[in-house]
Amino acid sequence: MDFDIKHIRKQLADTPLVSPYPHDLSVAIICDTFRLANLRPPSRQDWTVLEQRDRGAGLWKEQVMMLAHLLTATELRATTAATLRPNMDATTLLQRFFTEVEPLTAEMIRSNVFRLEEFLRKWVHAVEGRVKDEAPQQSAARLKQLDYRTALQEMQRADEARKQEVERRKQELQEAALRATEARGWRE
Amino acid sequence: MDARVAPRANIRRDTASQRPHVPWAESIAAGLSRLAAVPREDEARALLDARLEWLRGALLASPYYVRRLQQVGLHPGDLQSLQDLRHFPTLERTGLALHWGEVSALPSEDEGCVVVRSSGSTGEPVRVVRDRRDCLHMWAVLRFWLERAEVALPPRPRVVLLDALPGGLEYSVRLPILQDGALHRVSVLRGDARERLRRVSPTVVFSDPEGLRWWAEQDGLPVPGLVLSSAQHLSEALRERLARVLPVPVLNYYATTETGPLAWECFRSTGHFHVLAPDVWLEPDQDEVVVTRLRPSVLPLLRYRPADAGTVRRDACACGFQGWTLEGFGGRGACGFTTPTGRSVDAWALAWVFKHHALRAFRLTQLAPTHFELELVDATEPGPLRERLTGALRNLGWSDAPRLDVRAVSGDSLVTGTKPLPFRTRIPREGNHT
Ligand SMILES: [Zn+2]
Numbered sequence: 057m058d059f060d061i062k063h064i065r066k067q068l069a070d071t072p073l074v075s076p077y078p079h080d081l082s083v084a085i086i087c088d089t090f091r092l093a094n095l096r097p098p099s100r101q102d103w104t105v106l107e108q109r110d111r112g113a114g115l116w117k118e119q120v121m122m123l124a125h126l127l128t129a130t131e132l133r134a135t136t137a138a139t140l141r142p143n144m145d146a147t148t149l150l151q152r153f154f155t156e157v158e159p160l161t162a163e164m165i166r167s168n169v170f171r172l173e174e175f176l177r178k179w180v181h182a183v184e185g186r187v188k189d190e191a192p193q194q195s196a197a198r199l200k201q202l203d204y205r206t207a208l209q210e211m212q213r214a215d216e217a218r219k220q221e222v223e224r225r226k227q228e229l230q231e232a233a234l235r236a237t238e239a240r241g242w243r244e
Numbered sequence: 245m246d247a248r249v250a251p252r253a254n255i256r257r258d259t260a261s262q263r264p265h266v267p268w269a270e271s272i273a274a275g276l277s278r279l280a281a282v283p284r285e286d287e288a289r290a291l292l293d294a295r296l297e298w299l300r301g302a303l304l305a306s307p308y309y310v311r312r313l314q315q316v317g318l319h320p321g322d323l324q325s326l327q328d329l330r331h332f333p334t335l336e337r338t339g340l341a342l343h344w345g346e347v348s349a350l351p352s353e354d355e356g357c358v359v360v361r362s363s364g365s366t367g368e369p370v371r372v373v374r375d376r377r378d379c380l381h382m383w384a385v386l387r388f389w390l391e392r393a394e395v396a397l398p399p400r401p402r403v404v405l406l407d408a409l410p411g412g413l414e415y416s417v418r419l420p421i422l423q424d425g426a427l428h429r430v431s432v433l434r435g436d437a438r439e440r441l442r443r444v445s446p447t448v449v450f451s452d453p454e455g456l457r458w459w460a461e462q463d464g465l466p467v468p469g470l471v472l473s474s475a476q477h478l479s480e481a482l483r484e485r486l487a488r489v490l491p492v493p494v495l496n497y498y499a500t501t502e503t504g505p506l507a508w509e510c511f512r513s514t515g516h517f518h519v520l521a522p523d524v525w526l527e528p529d530q531d532e533v534v535v536t537r538l539r540p541s542v543l544p545l546l547r548y549r550p551a552d553a554g555t556v557r558r559d560a561c562a563c564g565f566q567g568w569t570l571e572g573f574g575g576r577g578a579c580g581f582t583t584p585t586g587r588s589v590d591a592w593a594l595a596w597v598f599k600h601h602a603l604r605a606f607r608l609t610q611l612a613p614t615h616f617e618l619e620l621v622d623a624t625e626p627g628p629l630r631e632r633l634t635g636a637l638r639n640l641g642w643s644d645a646p647r648l649d650v651r652a653v654s655g656d657s658l659v660t661g662t663k664p665l666p667f668r669t670r671i672p673r674e675g676n677h678t
Binding site: 160161163164167168169170171201202203204207208210211214215218221222 | 307318328
């Protein structure tokens with residue numbers, strides 16, 4: 057069964073997140089999804105490891121909550137359960153997923169169509185599913201367009217390049233001024 | 245100079261470096277023509293979507309946009325089609341005034357970039373960074389307009405910039421960008437204006453309602469191929485009077501300092517401004533103008549709001565134009581002042597006097613034929629302003645200085661809605677905002 061991103065977004069719009077889920081409930085919802093597919097969910101210890109891996113932005117818990125909300129409010133859970141294969145390891149899969157969505161906040165996923173799409177598509181990618189009516193190359197290309205993690209790096213690089221260029225020009229001007237001063241010195 | 249306070253043809257005087265940009269100007273005109281002939285909206289949109297690749301790169305090069313997009317969890321790559329625009333933040337004039345240096349990309353060193361000043365709604369001047377092509381863009385668009393008006397350019401065409409601004413500045417420069425032509429600035433205040441116009445015999449005349457009113461009163465002036473007026477209110481009466489003495493198309497265009505030319509009023513249906521896509525995109529179905537620049541420039545503009553009212557719709561016009569058209573345009577609330585002799589003059593002809601004031605920081609109201617009230621947000625030094633205003637009124641027909649009351653007001657009291665209405669009259673007359 058393929059993931060119908062459009063339909064999931066529509067379902068989500070019909071069931072907005074009213075109040076945040078307690079963390080334990082979110083964890084239980086995600087575990088249930090793996091059980092539905094007859095996979096062993098991450099153990100309590102696995103969850104601790106997942107949590108400890110998140111040292112950066114501190115967004116892990118809200119991402120867990122958003123994933124749980126998406127699984128509950130939409131057909132994402134059923135499609136995920138139908139897609140997961142018996143040889144998959146739930147903890148590895150989640151690790152990969154949370155690394156991919158690392159800079160996404162719950163607010164972005166809730167209020168920003170692009171970040172929601174990215175979050176969903178990264179989930180589809182993590183469970184090795186397919187997006188409805190799309191060739192895998194198309195899905196990969198769209199994921200690349202949306203990827204906020206890469207975009208942040210790109211924006212940072214652009215910013216640094218600009219700062220360097222400003223610095224270079226400043227220095228060039230200073231050197232030119234110095235040369236002008238020296239040239240005057242020679243003539244005197 | 246602010247296009248909205250003192251709309252002028254945007255013409256830069258240095259001409260030596262124009263020639264290399266001729267192929268570019270031709271391609272701009274060809275691009276405008278091509279898009280105006282695409283009947284299918286999806287096809288036209290696809291052509292515009294392709295332009296977003298430049299914009300994505302430009303946003304990345306703009307520290308302001310990089311920061312702004314990050315604040316809301318967006319990045320340039322999210323902008324893949326015009327449909328995506330609605331999810332992006334808009335930029336208001338005040339925002340541009342505050343962040344002008346950072347909105348612009350770092351000007352490349354051989355680009356010949358300039359900074360144009362205009363007054364801003366905060367009272368602080370807005371600075372607009374322009375590259376060489378931004379400065380020449382009007383000439384490229386003019387080629388397209390000439391084509392629409394079916395005016396063939398002779399070799400070495402003469403262009404006249406005709407105005408009624410006090411000071412009477414005049415000059416003549418070469419114009420390599422337009423078929424090795426020449427540009428003559430002519431002031432109607434000079435005694436020899438008629439003589440100069442006869443001698444120059446221009447193919448193209450850029451002017452404004454005051455300049456055109458003067459022209460309409462003259463006899464025996466040469467007939468140009470095309471007359472352009474920047475989108476100040478062009479009254480029906482003036483249009484009719486002009487049509488009698490000048491049997492040529494009058495093209496009324498809409499431009500701002502920040503964006504350059506945006507749209508032009510159809511020759512056939514008054515009030516319909518055809519959008520200059522693919523150079524700019526004006527978002528359809530809004531009740532105000534929202535501009536995204538799609539033409540490469542040092543200054544990327546994403547959903548810029550010049551605070552002009554109007555609604556854009558897809559349109560197949562009777563004139564043959566296919567594209568998007570701006571209707572209900574109300575950037576410049578029309579207002580006519582009545583001279584002591586009963587003649588109506590376009591109040592916007594006084595706009596230059598206030599060029600250091602934001603449109604929302606002053607309001608000039610005509611109370612009686614020889615009585616005006618000037619409300620000012622900052623009225624600490626009204627002396628020089630009073631003098632300039634009296635002088636300008638004299639040129640317009642108040643040979644004896646009218647009574648002028650200056651009143652200090654708070655900024656809030658001048659806000660009358662989305663569009664600034666800095667000129668008002670209490671003398672009833674058709675077509676005036678009172
Ligand atoms: Zn038309």
